[in-house]
Amino acid sequence: MSTLxxxxxxxxxxxxxxPRRRELLAQIGVTPADIRPPDIDEDxxxxxxxxxxxxxxxxxxxxxxxxSDDEIVLCADTTVALGRRIMGKPADRSEAAMFLRALxxxxxxxxxxxxxxxxxxxxxxxxxxxxxxxxLSDAELGSYxxxxxxxxxxxxxxxxxxxxxxxxxxxxxxxxxxxxPLTETTALLTAAGYQIYGERA
Numbered sequence: 245m246s247t248l249x250x251x252x253x254x255x256x257x258x259x260x261x262x263p264r265r266r267e268l269l270a271q272i273g274v275t276p277a278d279i280r281p282p283d284i285d286e287d288x289x290x291x292x293x294x295x296x297x298x299x300x301x302x303x304x305x306x307x308x309x310x311x312s313d314d315e316i317v318l319c320a321d322t323t324v325a326l327g328r329r330i331m332g333k334p335a336d337r338s339e340a341a342m343f344l345r346a347l348x349x350x351x352x353x354x355x356x357x358x359x360x361x362x363x364x365x366x367x368x369x370x371x372x373x374x375x376x377x378x379x380l381s382d383a384e385l386g387s388y389x390x391x392x393x394x395x396x397x398x399x400x401x402x403x404x405x406x407x408x409x410x411x412x413x414x415x416x417x418x419x420x421x422x423x424x425p426l427t428e429t430t431a432l433l434t435a436a437g438y439q440i441y442g443e444r445a
Contacts, residue, residue: 248362248437256438259309259319264404268424274433274440282308282319286332294325298357299370306359306366316438317361322423324399325353331399337389340400344388347399349379354399354421360432367432371425373416375403380410 255277258265269276282305288297298321305319324331326346334340357370380388388407394400401407403414403421417425430440 247435248365250434250439251437252439253314254362254438255315256433257309257311257315257317259305259317262423264402264422265320265424268419268422268426269429271419272426272430272440276318277315280309280317282306284308286321288330288332292330293328294323294330294353295355295357295370295372297330298323298355299368302357302359302370303366303368306361309361311361313363315362316433316436318429318433319359319361320356320424320429322354322356322398322420325355326350333396333398334394334400337394340394341385341389343400344377344380344385344394347377347401348385349377351376352399354416356417356420356423356425358425358429358432360436362436362438365436367435369428369432371417371420371428373414373418373421375411375416375421376413377401377410378412384410 257278257280258276259280259282261281284304301321302319306317309317311317331343353372354375355372360367391406393405403411419426
């Protein structure tokens with residue numbers, strides 16, 4: 245991965261409205277100078293594979309964020325994949341229930357793609373993790389759906405919320421499953437010249 249020298253005057257723009265991504269950045273001491281969620285079409289293309297899909301969406305997001313020369317843009321996209329099936333954010337409670345019933349008692353993948361833009365240059369990376377979900381009883385499913393925690397969550401659940409009780413095992417990046425893999429995010433931002441460690445201007 246090509247790298248640029250650190251520039252402590254660079255301002256970070258987060259191209260996401262996700263409070264979870266802001267919280268994850270805060271864990272490594274990073275506070276975005278601005279939040280600019282792009283408005284793009286996130287529908288999968290016909291027969292598009294999950295990994296191709298998240299990489300395309302992250303790249304389209306970062307391209308859609310307008311930034312000045314002293315700004316660096318970070319965008320990400322996360323999806324849940326059951327085989328070749330893409331499980332995005334459920335449209336309603338019934339779709340969330342359908343997703344969770346499909347995931348119940350099975351392993352699936354959570355893929356988060358990152359894109360960082362500085363001027364005309366873009367750095368990208370994707371992180372895949374495997375997640376096991378225990379078999380869900382009707383009572384567990386009903387209680388979780390009633391909590392509303394499924395709303396706005398890929399696959400209809402969030403590992404850091406009440407659904408954590410359903411996840412006995414993961415293999416991969418916990419922060420990637422939440423929505424922003426911090427090791428890889430740090431590497432991309434550093435490559436683009438954003439100074440995470442040390443004093444910033």
